[in-house]
Amino acid sequence: MFLFSFFETAMTIFWAILQLALIILIVPLTLYGFIIGAPIFFSPKKGIGEILAECHVKPGEKFYDLGAGNGRAMILAAKKFNLDVYGFELSPLLVLIAKLNLLLCGVKKSTIYLKNLYNEDLSNADIIFCFLTPKAMERLRPKFEKELRPGTRIISYAFPLKDWQPKKIIRNGYPGNMYLYEKS
Ligand SMILES: C[S@@+](CC[C@H](N)C(=O)[O-])C[C@H]1O[C@@H](n2cnc3c(N)ncnc32)[C@H](O)[C@@H]1O
Numbered sequence: 598m599f600l601f602s603f604f605e606t607a608m609t610i611f612w613a614i615l616q617l618a619l620i621i622l623i624v625p626l627t628l629y630g631f632i633i634g635a636p637i638f639f640s641p642k643k644g645i646g647e648i649l650a651e652c653h654v655k656p657g658e659k660f661y662d663l664g665a666g667n668g669r670a671m672i673l674a675a676k677k678f679n680l681d682v683y684g685f686e687l688s689p690l691l692v693l694i695a696k697l698n699l700l701l702c703g704v705k706k707s708t709i710y711l712k713n714l715y716n717e718d719l720s721n722a723d724i725i726f727c728f729l730t731p732k733a734m735e736r737l738r739p740k741f742e743k744e745l746r747p748g749t750r751i752i753s754y755a756f757p758l759k760d761w762q763p764k765k766i767i768r769n770g771y772p773g774n775m776y777l778y779e780k781s
Contacts, residue, residue, distance in 0.1 A: 649677070668684060725741075753775075
């Protein structure tokens with residue numbers, strides 16, 4: 598009886614500490630993502646597939662999702678186009694969900710980082726995918742110009758890259774345009 602009540606109290610305290618730690622960690626980082634990057638919305642799978650088909654990808658090329666959300670673009674890129682997928686996400690909860698989604702969808706080779714996309718070196722990417730905000734695209738533009746190799750494709754859902762000429766724009770039943778650019 599004594600052991601049981603000790604165990605029960607210990608579990609209650611453990612669960613309370615865990616919840617507090619999760620709130621302390623997740624809430625500020627999620628809010629931070631909202632403020633400096635983009636809120637949590639998901640891009641249309643159909644559009645991702647259509648624009649990736651225009652990229653003439655080679656299996657094994659590196660696909661970077663900047664602000665990976667729940668991992669849906671990474672899953673599609675890996676499963677349908679055989680790409681090596683990398684995601685950068687600021688919200689720990691979404692990183693966890695994306696990891697689970699990738700696992701459940703049977704994507705064997707994937708990496709998702711709990712990191713601020715603005716601080717990452719993008720020079721190894723072959724294809725970059727973004728669904729962010731106009732402000733975020735403006736902030737990324739000089740980074741793309743400085744870091745990306747010639748031939749790197751950039752896909753942006755909904756928000757164009759100022760002063761860059763898109764190679765292709767697709768809108769096919771989803772709310773925003775899919776923009777495709779290629780670094781010269
Ligand atoms: C509009 S959602 C897009 C999610 C996913 N890429 C998709 O297309 O379905 C934008 C994501 O970017 C994340 N994000 C915003 N700012 C970020 C930053 N600076 N670094 C990493 N992730 C960021 C947000 O947490 C959110 O999950």
